[in-house]
Amino acid sequence: MLVKTYASSVYGIESITVTVEVKVTSGTKYYIVGLPDSAIKESLQRIESAIQSAGSRMPRQKIVVNLAPADIRKEGSAYDLAIAMAILGASGQLQTEKLNDFLILGELSLDGGIQPIKGALPIAIQAKQDGFKGIILPKDNAREAAIVSGFQVYGVENIADVISFMDGKTILEETHVDPRTEFQRNINNYESDFSDVSGQSNIKRALEIAAAGGHNVILIGPPGSGKTMLAKRLPTILPPLNLHESLETTKIHSVAGRLAATESLMTVRPFRAPHHTISDVALVGGGANPQPGEISLAHHGVLFLDEMPEFKRSVLEVMRQPLEERKITISRARLTVDYPASFMLIASMNPCPCGYYNHPEKDCICSPGVVQKYLSKISGPLLDRIDLHIEVTPVDFNELSLSGQSENSATVRDRVIKAREKQSGRFITNQEVHCNAQMEDRMVREICHVSASGQQLLKSAMERLGLSARAYNRILKVSRTIADLDASEHIENEHLAEAIQYRSLDRESWAG
Incomplete structure (x- = not known):
């Protein structure tokens, strides 16, 4: 007898429905075809033990399992439950009427328990698009899949529950999640706040500009000056995720298996600090079985690289293309997958190996030439892609002793949101651009107009600092963001001057 059940395979952040065909005939042995990996080939022992634990029997006949489409490689243990249901149906131990209505996924334990899977959200989205009535999957993944509205989601803990449901003996409890209620309940639920940082008003101003325009930032300063503390609070002043961004971010973390059982939707911007x-x-993703890297897990959020010169040169250089294109393409011999990677990069570094170059009170002990060698660990092309270079100085005692004087994150975030709203109106006809940092060179020329005196200011800065054409465009983008924060229609000279001062590492005299 031939019976079909349905499972799913995840590629990138999308999924493909897989038909599990099982035929039980006279003979012996167990065959599984359709490009299965080792985890699927080893499923026989798990399935047999789980079926016996549920009080059913494993057929002592020839069992052929085909995973269609047969030309796509299947990986992981999430097919166990679908194969087990098809075997029971093909051997006459299970009613098969409901099998075509549901996508069935789950890894089986020897005692019949069902273990969590990866990618439940994109799988549920695809299942609804393919016309399935619902999905049966591990209970730990139920809330995640239930984000898809108008779709039946049943979370189960044991194979016996699924058998009873298919036979009509029991009714499974459907999992319900209201995505909008879930989204609004936890939005901007951060544990830290900008007001935790004493002093550093100029650094906070720079981070506010970065948040308003989506610009990349590097913080340069001695140990203990607050670089990490400031970086960790950057997500708290970013605009809240909208529902579309939240779903897209959740899909990536779902595929990577990073969502907890209690989570159904990511409602705060991710902060990744590898x-x-x-x-x-x-960092960028990949592997034999391609998985999202840190840059994709930071999608719609912040990627923080602490002590950037300590990262391997090859690791830093692979970020150049994703920083420009906001996605990463992983190519293998048998498949190519795209992962989104629209993130804000914030990096920090000491000014020299000892950390005290240019310190107002402590002396640098580095020998001549060491400072420049240390800075050269970060390539010029990568630095060009970082819009704001910010020097962080230590906080003195008087500023540290003040309490309750700093603006909180909510106040700063309100200004950032207003600036982003102006940008949204500006780019309303372009679905690929959402903030100033994402403007292409052509758009910069069309939007970032400066006066004749402003052009002269830029010219002298270019000649004095030796800026590249990319740095020139970065200055214009940052100037446009500063003007948006000031609610100015035009880029004024003071906006340009402030943007130019955020190119510290372009100064030839910076490192002596």
Whole structure:
């Protein structure tokens, strides 16, 4: 007897429905075809033990399992439950009428328990598009999949529950989640706040500009000056995620298996801070079975690289293309997947190996030439892609002792939101651009007009600092953001002057 059930395979952040065909005939042995990986080939022992734990029997006949389409490689253990249901149906131990209505996914334990899977959200979205009535999956993934409205989601803990449901003996409890209520309940639920940082008003101003325009930032300063503390609070002043951004971010974390069982929707912007020993594959994504990297997990959020010169040169250089295109393409011999990577980069670094170059009170002990060598660990093309270079100085005692004087994140965020609203109106005809930092060169020429005196100011800055054409465009973008924060229709000279001062590392005299 031939029975079909349906599962799913995730590629990138999208999924493809997989038909599980099982035929039980006279003979012996167990065959599984359709390009399965080792985890699927080893499923026989898990399935047999789980079926026996549920009080059913494993057929002692020839069992052929086909995973269609057969030309796409299938990976992971999420097919266990669908294969088990098809085997029980093909051997006459299970009623098969409901099998065509549901997508069935889950890894089986030897005692019949059902373990969590990856990618439940994109799988549920695709299942609804393919016309399935609902999805049966592990209980730990139920809230995540239930974000898809108008679709039945059943979270189960044991294979026996699924068997009873298919036979009509029990009714499974449907999981319901209102995405808008879930989204609004936890939006901007951050533990830290900008008001935690004493002093550093000029640095806060620069980070406000970065947040308003989506600009990349590098913070240069001695140890203990507050670089990490400031960076960790940058997401708290960014505009809240909208529902579309939240769903897209949740899909990526779902595919990577980073969502907790209690989470259904990511409602705050992600903040990723990988260690400097990270590999280039772990940063951008990839592997034999391609997975999202840190830059994709930071999509619609912030990627923080602490002590940037300590990262391997190859790791830093692979970020150049994603910073421009806001996506990363992973190519393998058998498939190519795209992962979105629209993130804000914020990096920090000491000014020299000892950390005290240009310190107002402590002496630098680095030998001549060491400072420049240390800075050269970050390539010029990568620095060009960072819009704001900010020098962070230590906070003195008087500023540290003041309490309750700093603006909180909500106040700063309101100004950032107003600036972003102006940008949204400006780019309303272009669906690919949402903030000033994402403008292409052609758009910069069309939008960022400056006066004759402003052009002269830019010319002298270009000649004095030796700026590249890319840095010139970055200055114009930052100037436009500063003007938006000031609610100015035109870029004034003071906006240009402030933007130029955020190119610290372009100054030839900076490192002596």
